[in-house]
Amino acid sequence: MSITRRTLLLGAGTGAVAMLLASCTPTPAPKPTRTRTPAPKPTAPSRVPAPTxxxxxxxxxxxYSFGSISYLPAGADPQQRDTLAEPLMDRVFFAGEATDATNPGTVLGAVDSGHAAALALIDAASEKERVAVIGAGAAGVVAARLLADAGHRVTIFEARERTGGRVLSQTGDDWxxxxxxxxxxxxxxxxxxxxxxxxxxxxxxxxxxxxxxxxxxxxxxxxxxxxxxxxxxxxxxxxxxxxxxxxxxxxxxxxxxxxxxxxxxxxxxxxxxxxxxxxxxxxxxxxxxxxxxxxxDLGAFFDEHLEDLEVTLASPVVRVAYDDSGVSLRLGTGEALSFDRVVVTVPLGVLQQQGIEFAPALPFAQRGAIAALASxxxxxxxxxxxxxxxxxxxxxxxxxxxxxxxxxxxxxxxxxxxxxxxxxxxxxxxxxxxxxxxxxxxxxxxxxxxxxxxxxxxxx
The missing domain is CATH 3.90.660.10 (Polyamine Oxidase; Chain A, domain 2)
Structure with a gap:
């Protein structure tokens, strides 16, 4: 299967449809929960054979995910997804299924959020800026593709040793x-x-x-x-x-x-x-x-559209520092890199676990949205x-x-x-x-x- 850059993004902002994620930890804010019991230690019955x-x-x-699908817990409001998506000083932009109010918890929501974040960044940026995209899942791939096609110099940082995020296909003769x-x-x-x-x-x-x-x-x-x-x-x-x-x-x-x-x-x-x-x-x-x-093979589908982009695997970003002059990223290796702007596409669970430090800290409203949403x-x-x-x-x-x-x-x-x-x-x-x-x-x-x-x- 092949697809051009243009067909990848065709109609990316139309229609209200969804694709299930097969999908983060409970939110840190106090919420009604049921008592967790230890998982059983089962003994497999002999009448069910072992799988080959x-x-x-x-x-x-x-x-790098702490879960699969964001949803609204009791007391939360859909508006909090829009709050989470708000850019910071036109330097830090957010995308991912948790930020999309139309198709939340879906690959389509991730795709649309990546499209929206990229367009917002393009509107704020000058020509040929250095842009980082954190995460090579659906939102990150779409955002990176659109930004690169607009002439920006894009670098994608993916914490895993593969692309695709929470899209994962296993292939081979056994399947x-x-x-x-x-x-x-x-x-x-x-x-x-x-x-x-x-x-x-x-x-x-x-x-x-x-x-x-x-x-x-x-x-x-x-x-x-x-x-x-x-x-x-x-x-x-x-x-x-x-x-x-x-x-x-x-x-x-x-x-x-x-x-x-x-x-x-x-x-x-x-x-x-x-x-x-x-x-x-x-x-x-x-x-x-x-x-x-x-x-x-959904993983290969995303890989195909990253071939001419700079993708750095096994490179978790642990700190994002920003001001009105630019953005500095610190990797898990300790290396620090500078960019003009960044698109953050990590899952809600990573934000809830404070997997990335922001300096200055995220505004109160966004921290509240992260705490209010559920994974x-x-x-x-x-x-x-x-x-x-x-x-x-x-x-x-x-x-x-x-x-x-x-x-x-x-x-x-x-x-x-x-x-x-x-x-x-x-x-x-x-x-x-x-x-x-x-x-x-x-x-x-x-x-x-x-x-x-x-x-x-x-x-x-």
Whole structure:
């Protein structure tokens, strides 16, 4: 796949569409939280074989992301995203999905924010300035491309040893399609909007129907968010914003009801939001429609558009000093470099953990916005087996009941003809899963899959 500079940015400011991030730590400001319990140390059941190939994300514990998807907690306001995006002295500009009020928590939001930050910088700058871009994810790539095409001398600093940020594809002979550990699930409408911006994205996708709800008795029905929608409607009449979990309780819902637990787990797996923290006035969307899975090597897609730009990998920026004459960056190595302006695209979780020091300190309003927004967790695990051990033909499974750490699974066998299962876990359970060792994570995944193993394979 190839794409020109011009097609990369075509229509980058049009349409209101989104692409899920498969996506930071809880905010430091006091908020309602639920008690965290240690993740179980599971023993894999023998009826679920060991996978022949395995890959998983650990965004929650990644020091260069601390999570996956920003969302609004109870008491937060969408305006705080705009506040976070405000430039400092026309020297420091901010981009990233957390700064976009139209498509927050999405790759499209990241793309649009990078576009907006670049245009704002171009408007403030003179010709051929030295510009630094911190972060080589979606926002950083778009901003850098536009700035370079406008004639500025751009240097990109990426903390990781690869580009792509929270977009990560694993390829190779072991995978019949790239194993997407970051952004890859979107709605058909979102796919159309994404192509409006990235016109040569590619045309290979997989389509998955709505999730099937599974209980111990087998498939029960499609997963529904009716109880959540009713609670959100009632919450609009409350004098103050409360968490989604609190709104459900006040609407008479039983938070221990297996069907509701399953619906909330699905919500977390697709948005990263913790129901005990998420706003009921500005709740995350319950996705009960068809999902499309991208099968492109998304990391290579971004690399292709950085080929003629100066990209410095394994170079975390730890300090940004700025005044009305320019910007100085200090790298983790201790090296200091000077630029005219900088675009900061690091994830919200990095800002919340004060991974970058600003001198002078960020204005009070921006610090308040960083503290007020929440970072959600979504982790993805891909497992390829020698042969299918399951009988289920549905493309999306979601567990109602049981105690498995991973409740949502995507069955790729009908779509690609290969025995590949993809697990999604969100919210606090995703944070637990991210912290597990590789051995324990594999065991937890196999234990969760025991729900779908035919009874006759049970050795007991």
């Amino acid at each position: 190939t395995w890959a998983r994300s650990t965004w929650a514990t990644d020091p 019949p399609v790239p194993a997407q550990l970051g952004a890859w699930l979107i709605t058909p409408e979102q796919l159309t909007g994404l192509r409006d911006r990235l016109t040569a994205l590619g045309d290979r996708q997989l389509t998955f129907e709505p999730a099937a709800a599974w209980s111990k008795d087998g498939v029960t029905d499609e997963l529904t968010g009716d109880a959540i929608a009713q609670a959100v409607d009632k919450a609009k009449t409350f004098p103050a914003d409360v968490s989604l979990a609190a709104a459900l309780e006040q609407n008479g819902a039983d938070l221990k009801d297996p069907a509701l637990v399953a619906a909330l787990a699905w919500l977390s797996a697709t948005t990263g939001a913790d129901p005990a923290n998420a706003s009921s006035w500005y709740p995350p969307a319950f996705r009960d429609d068809v999902l499309t899975g991208m099968t492109e 959600g967790f979504v982790e993805t695990v891909w497992m390829r087996f020698e042969e299918a051990f399951w009988d289920a033909q549905q493309p999306i499974w979601h567990v109602v009941g049981g105690d498995g750490l991973i409740r949502t699974w995507i069955n790729l066998l009908p779509a690609i003809g290969e025995p590949v299962l993809v697990g999604l876990v969100g919210g606090m359970e995703a944070e637990q899963f991210s912290a597990l060792s590789e051995r324990d994570a594999r065991a937890a995944a196999r234990q969760a899959l025991a729900f779908f193993a035919p009874p006759e394979q049970d050795e007991s």
